Amino acid sequence: MQYVLRTKNIKDRAIAAVEAVDLSLSDAMFEVVIRPYKSRRSLEQNKLLHAIFRDVSDQYAESRGQRFSPDSWKIYFKRLFLGSDPILLPDGSVGVNAVSTTALSSVQMTALIESVLHHCSEELEIFVDIPAIEYSA
Numbered sequence: 001m002q003y004v005l006r007t008k009n010i011k012d013r014a015i016a017a018v019e020a021v022d023l024s025l026s027d028a029m030f031e032v033v034i035r036p037y038k039s040r041r042s043l044e045q046n047k048l049l050h051a052i053f054r055d056v057s058d059q060y061a062e063s064r065g066q067r068f069s070p071d072s073w074k075i076y077f078k079r080l081f082l083g084s085d086p087i088l089l090p091d092g093s094v095g096v097n098a099v100s101t102t103a104l105s106s107v108q109m110t111a112l113i114e115s116v117l118h119h120c121s122e123e124l125e126i127f128v129d130i131p132a133i134e135y136s137a
Contacts, residue, residue: 004037041101041109049101049113050074052120052128059126074098081115 003014021030053070061067068076078084078098087095101109120126 039106041104041106045106045109045113046101048130049109049116052113052116053077055128056120056124056126059128060124063126077112077116077119080119081112 001014001017003010003017005011005014018032022028023030050070053073056073057068057070060073075098078101079096082099082101084096084098087097089095101112104112117128117130120128
């Protein structure tokens, strides 16, 4: 069970759920975590970002004659705006992975989308058509 405490009613239900736990069972252990709520990026935001990468891939190939896959653009922009994490490989060398968007909040994802769009227009002279969906937090 997971509760997002927004109202007294929801808070009361969460307390009732904790009080209903039977600790008399052998090896009964439960975890209760309370932390500030952090809204994760939406699936719509993720779909939009991937659509942007496809559009950039197509427009760049058309205007410059060189095609980079949408995944290449994804890695490029994530490294540019989110950074990267070093990872130790089995042969002892160190690789670099772009930071994942999975843990971004919806506000952070909005900022990433806006940064990508700005970079495309200002640096690459690529103007991406944004689908008519809400992508901001």
